[in-house]
Amino acid sequence: MPNLLSRLFRPFTTGALRFGPEGTAMAQPVGSQVATVAAGCFWGVEHMYRREFGSERGLLDARVGYIGGDTKNPSYRSVCSGGTGHAEALQVVFDPEKVTYRQLLEFFYKMHDPTTPNMQGPDIGSQYRSAIFYHDDEQAQIAKDVTDKVNKEWWKGKITTEIIPAGEWYDAETYHQLYLDKNPGGYECPSHFLRKFPPLSS
Template structure:
């Protein structure tokens, strides 16, 4: 099977993709790629971990942004106020021939604390909630299955993660993209680390 890395990319034209102020470049999404949209607290650390651990394993691009609320063109300041309904989130574009959606979700449940509603470590507010935003029926089924298994086998029934249909995505401002790459000593949420759980059965 030909990897989609070898295919020409095309501009992503989904009507559900929007851009917040100061964001200029749209994602390029190759033919056959898929999206995975997740909220796990402060998006700087979430993006940094996914890029580091999946850069050579099927991750094509990753953007931080806002999803889950009703406010149009949200800014970082407005989202941090907790009044927009949006969560800080990560949207990954990946090659399903190299990494599965299931693997990305299992990683999600290892790299943050999904048991605290509207909180990750010291970061408190609905913008820091845990969420999986699925893009089709297959992703919804996988998200529900992985969540049930992680809840039963890893978290003793305490998972508070939302599983919701992905609505409009808003890219965060450009200075947030790859923030910890450009600012290595920048803030990282202490809840962002890989838990040493056994494989899900």
């Protein structure tokens, strides 16, 4: 008889596969969905999403990693060189009955500066670009809708965020995961803070 974990988890198949450092496919809880965003240094992005959307508010898992490039199994050093084309990114697994994809993207546009191409604060390079990597047509439409609305109402037409299909995902090295939880005094990009925008119009 399968144990509880094997009943709750199935291989991740929505959009692009998630890959660990060794190229092995990761797992995704049944009924959950995946969102992938890039908003600069991934340490702060992960930290803010975990703090805002803990397990009680729908975030089931969060991993930092690399996406959007053209090199297999990139390392942190190679991504930082800008030569692989990857962005430092966050991939979250979430319960859509507790938090919607739209809510995750609205938070995305509050917690970083989407108006500075290829940089966040003092971090400069294509690996720090602002991007939404969608996993299906529904996510693509929601991403475009949210972006159009926040561009008009919050960011005054200055958004440079890319909205592109999710390609292969690679988990970052273990020491990057939960970095700011393990290193409370570690580096945080100064552009990572929650902005107090008014509610969006319906």
